[in-house]
Amino acid sequence: MTLDANIPAGPLDKKWTSFKNTAKLVNPANKRKFDIIIVGSGLAGAASAATLAEQGYKVKCFCYQDSPRRAHSIAAQGGINAAKNYQNDGDSVYRLFYDTIKGGDFRAREANVHRLAEISNQIIDQCVAQGVPFAREYGGLLDNRSFGGAQVSRTFYARGQTGQQLLLGTYSALSHQIALGNVEMFSKAEMMDLVVVDGHAKGIVVRDMTTGEITSHAGDAVLLCTGGYGNVFYLSTNARGCNVTATYRAYKRGALFANPCYTQIHPTCIPVSGEYQSKLTLMSESLRNDGRVWVPKRKEDCAKEPKDIPEDARDYYLERKYPSYGNLAPRDISSRSAKEVCDDGRGVGPGGLGVYLDFADAIKRLGKHVIEERYGNLFEMYHNITGEDAYERPMRIYPAVHYTMGGLWVDYNLMSNIPGLHVLGEANFSDHGANRLGASALMQGLADGYFVLPNTLGTYMASQFGKKVDASAPAFKEAVDSVKARVQKLISIKGTRSVDSFHRELGKIMWDKCGMARDKKGLEEALRKIPKLREEFWTNLKLLGSADGINMELERAGRVADFLEFGELMCLDALNRNESCGGHFRTEYQTPEGEALRDDENFDYVAAWKYEGDNTAPTLVKEPLVYEEVKLATRSYK
Amino acid sequence: MKFYLEVWRQKGPESGGKLEHYEANNIPAEASFLEMLDIVNEDLTAKGIEPIQFDSDCREGICGNCSLTINGVPHGPGRGTTCQLYMRKFRDGQIITIEPFRADSFPVERDLVVNREAYDRIMQAGGFISERAGSAPDANSVPIPKVVADVAMDAAACIGCGACAAACPNGSAMLFVSAKVTHLGLLPQGKPENDRRVLSMVRQMDKEGFGNCSNYYACEAVCPAGIPASFIAGMNRAYSFASIKESVGIPL
Structure with missing residues (x-):
């Protein structure tokens, strides 16, 4: 099997334009005849649902939350990048493109990333037009701040709630289209399977989480906008409900899963405080604009109050190791550095798993009111969770799982290898390589939803006239029956262990063996442990209640069942990639200074995995990464 | 414990x-x-x-x-x-x-799970700016005074949880509705639809069976996003003007 990314010919900066000039179009009268199924209502899902509906398609949109406004995009704090260069600090589309490629450790597809950078400016225009209240300067113009991995200020923000405001923008647009009858919205509806008819994605199976009813829906194309799989680690900054089920089910129906081992560990989260904990809370990376990261130089000082540790006994390790980027070093590098100092015994707080993020200097320089204006809600949140006042005492932070760069494989059109199945936002693999820069997830979700997919979908739709499939096709019945059987099986195990206990155990295996640092031995151990845990799950799960009506344990059990298979795929991918790059750090492959050591000769490819059956190893399909514009370089932030 | x-x-x-x-x-x-x-x-x-x-x-x-x-x-x-x-x-x-x-x-x-689709339907009635992707002018073409943008942001911070209606003795959703009406109504981009928006959203709110505000301020006291009840007063004013315009036949 070979993969064709369908990248348009021509010079890099002309590819998107020439694509649009020659892309297949569907006329308005014909758009009405097509039903598009969209799963997920976050930035990518709601933006594409609204935009396709504006264009005239008939859209059905599904989300597992009780309202599309609650999708997890809402939790993004820091901001969204765009190459507007409103600050006149030397930014450009090319620079945003290059920073993103470099930030991704040269493991992303050049043409996709350039397109993303080109579209970035339109996104800001679009958001302002729909009423997103971005931060402004007194003159009334838009304000910017800087973010990790960049030396320019190109991040637009709305206090510490940028994701919320962007999502409410897409939700407004979606609501408008629902009111006009162009979108039919299904809330509390969880996708359980993909329906493939004659090799094309033509529908989905859905469980109504209120009634328990399992039904199928037919459409002319399916868009998965279902986010990432960070919850495979149990503890992450993701919402409780985030899961891999939609993309994993598609994988089991033949879609390739690309680079599952690329996970992002965010450097600034509130440290874990106990076994009972259900999630980790992120403190926006924007805090690193003004906060300085440090730990004591000597282990003996770790238990002291931070104010009692004099300046010369502090190790501002990011500033020391990466003088030109300092506290704004990219996420993977900052996280690994925090782990390093904690492994060295110099961590602070309970269990020694924390480092300080100190605002004393910034408060002295700018005044408390400025810091309050910039990060007030974050400080409040920190105070509420830890009971500590970060204006007085430095925050304690530690890395936590935050984002997943891997996802279903897609071509330039955002279509997977299953014709008709398109994948947008975090759910696909395409734009961030091995590490995502801050403020780029919102950019990609909205780019895919507002501008990319609405232009590329025509390529597929134009080939689908007169090929309508309805839900009476045998593939639909087969899929519905298999989902029903699976739900019944989960209910009928009647063992002794709760869903969460399995999830926690899986999470611990993943964090220990496939987390911030990985090695062959650990990954092999994980690959032995996960199948055993999975076997126990299917024989010893305790699940009360029935499949009819609301049963949240049942919902979680289905998701954990998929994580228990998916975790293995992640480890397999991590084991295959004998190099370190971005968020994937294999301890065997590092420079003498402890930096990631890439192997471009052997691993400059997208690793796409093809499902071959339960308990059979998946096959690896490689898409070589061809760089026409960029010269591969060792990533340096020194 | x-x-x-x-x-x-x-x-x-x-x-x-x-x-x-x-x-x-x-x-x-x-x-x-x-x-x-x-x-x-x-x-x-x-x-x-x-x-x-x-x-x-x-x-x-x-x-x-x-x-x-x-x-x-x-x-x-x-x-x-x-x-x-x-x-x-x-x-x-x-x-x-x-x-x-x-x-x-x-x-x-x-058990403890409630259905809050009524809030979605109120949003569908008018909680948006009619605009299509790709049609926007440059983001800096319309300056918005910082103070205006800040108040719009205060209002936009509503998380749609429903605590306001749950706290209100009248079961009123006016804090929620007024937050959206204020957010979009303050911005130059939202102004062209202000009258239509406030009328449709308030009417949908009534249709859903929510009560009216009689100044208990219980909503403000429980709102996790800190939305002030003064927005309700602003909304009432906007609603009155819009309904007068409508009643004398001024096109909205």
């Missing part, structure tokens, strides 16, 4: 419900309220009792999904969402009553 819980249990939307007594044992003070319920649910599962069903998702105070009435107050003591409430706020050995959000327009679906 130890707590004595009185929890609302209800099989389905049609069946009656009642408070059941449970004990919450060995709860760390650092646990959040929802994590306390997770621990109780593990206990119940071990004893063969169906776990308590309650909504939550982001667990960081922004998605607006969690919706518990704790000791009679939506989201409980303090001013934040249920998920941002920590057990150290309670006394060891305290009795805690946990019910769903109570409002006629939020029917209970099961």
Whole structure:
């Protein structure tokens, strides 16, 4: 099997334009005849649902939350990048493109990333037009701040709630289209399977989480906008409900899963405080604009109050190791550095798993009111969770799982290898390589939803006239029956262990063996442990209640069942990639200074995995990464 | 810590419900309220009792999904969402009553889970700026004074949780509606549709069965996003002007 990314010919900066000039179009009268199924209502899902509906398609949109406004995009704090260069600090589309490629450790597809950078400016225009209240300067113009991995200020923000405001923008647009009858919205509806008819994605199976009813829906194309799989680690900054089920089910129906081992560990989260904990809370990376990261130089000082540790006994390790980027070093590098100092015994707080993020200097320089204006809600949140006042005492932070760069494989059109199945936002693999820069997830979700997919979908739709499939096709019945059987099986195990206990155990295996640092031995151990845990799950799960009506344990059990298979795929991918790059750090492959050591000769490819059956190893399909514009370089932030 | 819980249990939307007594044992003070319920649910599962069903998702105070009435107050003591409430706020050995959000327009679906689709329908009635992707002018082409943008942001911070309606003796959703009307109404981009917006959203709110505001300010007291009740006054004014225009036949 070979993969064709369908990248348009021509010079890099002309590819998107020439694509649009020659892309297949569907006329308005014909758009009405097509039903598009969209799963997920976050930035990518709601933006594409609204935009396709504006264009005239008939859209059905599904989300597992009780309202599309609650999708997890809402939790993004820091901001969204765009190459507007409103600050006149030397930014450009090319620079945003290059920073993103470099930030991704040269493991992303050049043409996709350039397109993303080109579209970035339109996104800001679009958001302002729909009423997103971005931060402004007194003159009334838009304000910017800087973010990790960049030396320019190109991040637009709305206090510490940028994701919320962007999502409410897409939700407004979606609501408008629902009111006009162009979108039919299904809330509390969880996708359980993909329906493939004659090799094309033509529908989905859905469980109504209120009634328990399992039904199928037919459409002319399916868009998965279902986010990432960070919850495979149990503890992450993701919402409780985030899961891999939609993309994993598609994988089991033949879609390739690309680079599952690329996970992002965010450097600034509130440290874990106990076994009972259900999630980790992120403190926006924007805090690193003004906060300085440090730990004591000597282990003996770790238990002291931070104010009692004099300046010369502090190790501002990011500033020391990466003088030109300092506290704004990219996420993977900052996280690994925090782990390093904690492994060295110099961590602070309970269990020694924390480092300080100190605002004393910034408060002295700018005044408390400025810091309050910039990060007030974050400080409040920190105070509420830890009971500590970060204006007085430095925050304690530690890395936590935050984002997943891997996802279903897609071509330039955002279509997977299953014709008709398109994948947008975090759910696909395409734009961030091995590490995502801050403020780029919102950019990609909205780019895919507002501008990319609405232009590329025509390529597929134009080939689908007169090929309508309805839900009476045998593939639909087969899929519905298999989902029903699976739900019944989960209910009928009647063992002794709760869903969460399995999830926690899986999470611990993943964090220990496939987390911030990985090695062959650990990954092999994980690959032995996960199948055993999975076997126990299917024989010893305790699940009360029935499949009819609301049963949240049942919902979680289905998701954990998929994580228990998916975790293995992640480890397999991590084991295959004998190099370190971005968020994937294999301890065997590092420079003498402890930096990631890439192997471009052997691993400059997208690793796409093809499902071959339960308990059979998946096959690896490689898409070589061809760089026409960029010269591969060792990533340096020194 | 130890707590004595009185929890609302209800099989389905049609069946009656009642408070059941449970004990919450060995709860760390650092646990959040929802994590306390997770621990109780593990206990119940071990004893063969169906776990308590309650909504939550982001667990960081922004998605607006969690919706518990704790000791009679939506989201409980303090001013934040249920998920941002920590057990150290309670006394060891305290009795805690946990019910769903109570409002006629939020029917209970099961235990502590309510249906808040009414809020979605109010948004669909007019909570948007009609604009299509790709048609926008440059983002800096219309300067917006910082003070205006800041108030718009204050209003836009609403998380749509429904605590306002649950706290209001009239079951009024006016704080929620006024937040959206204020947010979009202040911005130059939203102004062309102001009259239509306020009329349709308020009418939909009435249709959903929400009551009107009679200045109790209970909504403001429980709002986790800090939306001030003064927005309601602004909305009433906008509504009056729009309905006068409509009644004398000025096209909106």
